[in-house]
Amino acid sequence: MTKMFSRSSFSAGSLALLVAASACGDSSTAPGGETEIISRVTLTLTAPGGAVQTVYVDDADGNGPTAPSAQVGTLTLARGVTYTGAVKFENRLVNPIVDITTEVRAEANQHRVFYTVTPTGVTLTTTDLDSQNRPLGTTFTKAVAATAAPGAGTVRVLLCHYDSAVKVGTATSCAGETDINILFAATIAN
């Protein structure tokens, strides 16, 4: 047989490459996760006298398909009272728990919280601002008029994120991407 380029060592080499290279295919799933997942939204309302009411909704599987939990806690609001309120966003799926609200405040220019309240007679006004004096919305006041109809009411919390869309001071609804969209129940007492 005429001289070959080491046929046997060539095929041995190929086999060795195959075995060696499959080692660099060590598959793994790094538990990176989406660390900015918001898994709980908490609303806190403080009456002028100091009484605090807290409600929250949990999404225990983060971005998974299980629907968020029902609201935990109740909000009972008296007519003719103006409450001060705050919203808190947390990621409780990691240890230690991450308070996302501080990040939202740190990036205030890219975020805004919108609130929609029912029934008529209830007004919610956000109080905090970002660095360009546009509303942010992590703190607010909620005024329940004396003439507001008693019974069931709602508070919809919308956390909006602006990256490509421009955050405008006078917007009434989200024009960016929605990070949170949760409906809370708040009863108006008689």
Place this chain on the structure above:
Amino acid sequence: MQPHSSRFNCASFYVCVLLASPSGVAALAAAPLHAQTAPHGPERHVHGIVEDSVTGRAIEQADVIVEIAPTTRTAAGATFRKRTDDHGRFDFLDLPATIVTIRVRAIGYVQDVRTLDLTSSDRLITVHLIAATNMLQEIAVRADTLAERLGRVMATSTLNAAALSKTRGQTLGETIKNLPGVALIQFGPSIAKPVIRGLNSQRVLVMNAGMKQEDQQWGTEHAPNIDSFDASSVTVVRGAATVLYGADAIGGVVRVDQAAVPDTGRLHGDVAINLFSNSRQGALSMGAEGGQLRLPVVGTTGFRVRFTSRAAGNGAAPDYYLSNTGFRELNGSATLGVARSWGTADVRLSRFGTELGVLRQAHVGNAEDLQRAMTTEPTDSAFSYGIGRPNQRVEHTTLRVRTTFALPRENSVEVVYGLQYNHRREYDNHGPLRFRNEPAFNLKLFSNSLDVRWTHPRWNGLRGTVGTSALAQGNQTLGKAFLIPGYDLWQTALYAQEELVFGRVSVNAGLRGDVISQTTIAYADLGIRSAAGTRSWKNGSGSLGVAYVLADGLDVSVRAARAWRPPTVNERYAQGVHHGTAQYELGDATLQSERSMGLETTLRFRRPSLHVDAAAYSNTIGGFIYLQPTQPVLTIRGAFPGYRYTQTSARLRGLELSSSWTPAQHLEITTNGTLVRGTDRTHGGPLFDMPADRVTVAARVTGSRAHLGSWFVGAGSQMVRRQDGVPAGTVYTLPTAGYALMQLEAGSTNVVLGSHHVDISLSVNNALDTRYRDYLSRYRLFVNDAGRDVVARLTMPF
């Protein structure tokens, strides 16, 4: 080697008939099979065909000399000489009924000498000539004759180097989109996924440089990571070609091939520049090759290198720019090859790198955001080369080592080892700024493949290949968000593809058995439902096709094929929002494999001024996997339309017609039509995302002139009919309107520019700047498709 029997009697005549294998369609049709004709007086008839022993191609203009030796009865001998025609055929009438010697000679081949005994009957013979030089290149070609033989029973279309340089588009998909049976799923001008007969992604196998492309092709927005300049031909095979290529070829194959590295010749190459006005793209590609590189130890080596770079900005629809749809590409490849007496060997290293922007409007939060994005006219309408979030970065690196051994008696063995590394990173807009530089998806795919193919010598007219194929693949899922789990995949297969030709009939049969095993790794995060586990599948696929030469220039074929495909990791374990459509997709780990049973028929008609190719098919796929709408998924982000991967019984049927007519010497009129009908047999109604019916008509005038070279001018129209096959479960209103686009082209090859010869071509796509939205476009909910694109291509060989 042809058996040189000195006594050609009845028995060996049948052997000759069996060995006759027409490579050209009309080859044997004009040489009617006179089996054992009764001897008619002292005059004998010898006719036959001369072919290349390796490729089976007919050899035209070969010298065939019949010599009759002087005998005691005839004082002098006699010599008759003829040349084979365009189909390699020759014909001698009026030969004496005696023993004659036939010599067949052709340039580049070893002379064939044989004796024929004409005393009792006429003879029909086939002469297989062996190439004298380039024996080794032929052997390298031999492995690719698989595709050629398959082409007799399957519908295939090929773009050769000349066609590629005239029609090369912004992406590989755009380059082949006018071939029959092909549609595209596009994400703007920068991402194009080929759709063959209604099937795409993991049902269309893409091959590059003889290796199956492993570039996470399961994603609809993951376009093939191939440098379209680094190709000497692109072939589209329509229909199930799973026996030769593996389970992914259930819908078809797109093969990107490079010519063999030269083994002789000085350094030469080319520089190509392509400019596209729509996205203000510039592409530059430089390649060089030669056959006389001297390396230590190895000796004389052939080599080829290529380097390509592209830069494009935002695409433009007729009224606005498609924001954030620019892209970049940086690719390179180098091949070294040797040709020796024992065979050939080559090593190829390539790298493909791209960064692409994703249409900003398409990247939405929840269903309400989607509604807003669909109804708002694009406002961010400015041109920019910048690529912002969301964007993707992909690198695909390959190493291929290929050896072909030329063994005695026309055996050849080919061994191909491939190593591929695909790294895909996708960046999105979400999350706090400190995470913005980390990819949302970060997927690394390592694939090792080993293919061994044995092409056995012709045995009683049977010609074919037996091979094994093995794949070891591992995936790492890193990155902030979950898309698919990490997994290991092992695949082995054994297959045989044989062809038997007798007279006008050729039978092509193939059988393949695969074992596939998939091991997934649990994702350590709450709420992600991916279980760890191993699943394996064993199945067989096969095909049987018959081609029949009806008449000179007309042949038909019928083929039945059984194919299967296991569910991919994303179909089993996907979980999360697909941002471009606000769809929440859920996989199903219990999915079974798809099984298809297809019947197809092709017809080929060839005359000097008219070529017609027609194909019809019906493919029933049991367990067809697709995304079915389910109830909305509620998360803290809001509501998303829910979709679940599920299976149904589907049927795909279609028709393809393409023709080329030359009514006058320099005028060519081409037409191309494709029809696809996909039906959900279980629920009734159409399948989701089937391409609409389309017809392309074009006319081209050619000529040539001293310094202008061979020029051409043409115009054409692509007409797409309204898509009325939209399934009931579709959540959003999809664009179904039909449209027509006009195309113009002009150019010339071999134009003299100073001391150089260059090829120039100019195309105008969507010449009338028509506003349209293709049904398959993935930006169809947000923006129109691209407007006018003026393309200039210049290729300068050196």
